[in-house]
Amino acid sequence: MSQPYTPTPRTRLVREADRAVYDREAAYRILDEGFLCHVGFVLDGQPFVIPTSYGRKGDSLFIHGSAASRMLRQAKEGVPVCITVTLLDGLVLARSIFNHSMNYRSVVVLGKATLVDDPAEKIEALRLLSEHIIPGRWADSRQPNERELKATSILRVPIKEFSAKVRKGPVVDDEEDYSFPTWAGVVPLEVVAGEPVDDARLVPGQDVPAYAKRYVRKR
Numbered sequence: 001m002s003q004p005y006t007p008t009p010r011t012r013l014v015r016e017a018d019r020a021v022y023d024r025e026a027a028y029r030i031l032d033e034g035f036l037c038h039v040g041f042v043l044d045g046q047p048f049v050i051p052t053s054y055g056r057k058g059d060s061l062f063i064h065g066s067a068a069s070r071m072l073r074q075a076k077e078g079v080p081v082c083i084t085v086t087l088l089d090g091l092v093l094a095r096s097i098f099n100h101s102m103n104y105r106s107v108v109v110l111g112k113a114t115l116v117d118d119p120a121e122k123i124e125a126l127r128l129l130s131e132h133i134i135p136g137r138w139a140d141s142r143q144p145n146e147r148e149l150k151a152t153s154i155l156r157v158p159i160k161e162f163s164a165k166v167r168k169g170p171v172v173d174d175e176e177d178y179s180f181p182t183w184a185g186v187v188p189l190e191v192v193a194g195e196p197v198d199d200a201r202l203v204p205g206q207d208v209p210a211y212a213k214r215y216v217r218k219r
Contacts, residue, residue: 011163021164040082055132065153078112136211
């Protein structure tokens with residue numbers, strides 16, 4: 001069942017409002033297909049945008065926080081962040097340069113990032129991130145030790161204030177341009193995995209696991 005969402009003044013789309021999607025399930029499908037986000041925050045008046053991996057559990061996002069942990073050390077109530085995820089589905093080549101576009105799906109989440117301190121929750125969050133990127137890998141890998149856990153920061157951001165935006169479909173040209181003699185259409189784009197490459201120091205007898213050999217992003 002879909003979960004309609006009432007946008008806030010900060011997340012209501014104004015430009016190209018017809019592309020807005022105010023539905024949690026639709027936004028979560030976008031988040032669950034992607035695995036790279038960009039986290040924006042301000043530190044001492046300087047804006048930063050950091051790319052990092054993430055995972056979702058329920059109505060929370062968990063992200064690697066090492067790049068931002070310094071700003072959280074003195075902020076028990078959390079730090080305002082803007083998290084964006086974009087999936088690029090195609091290049092839309094119109095007859096006029098002005099009407100060129102892209103087919104895409106995106107989500108913007110506004111909220112406060114807080115550190116995950118509980119060791120058990122941190123382990124679960126790391127497992128979540130690993131399984132989000134490549135399901136099955138967590139069980140096949142050495143688990144984090146105490147030193148590694150201390151060196152790793154995980155941030156939790158509630159998905160309360162967000163917006164999703166989607167552009168799909170064909171070229172939309174001005175009526176007078178449809179007779180212009182050039183090719184127009186959509187060049188589809190997708191993430192495609194290549195053939196796995198063995199590590200040079202692989203222990204003999206280790207075959208490529210199925211989750212790597214047949215890796216695809218869930219749609």
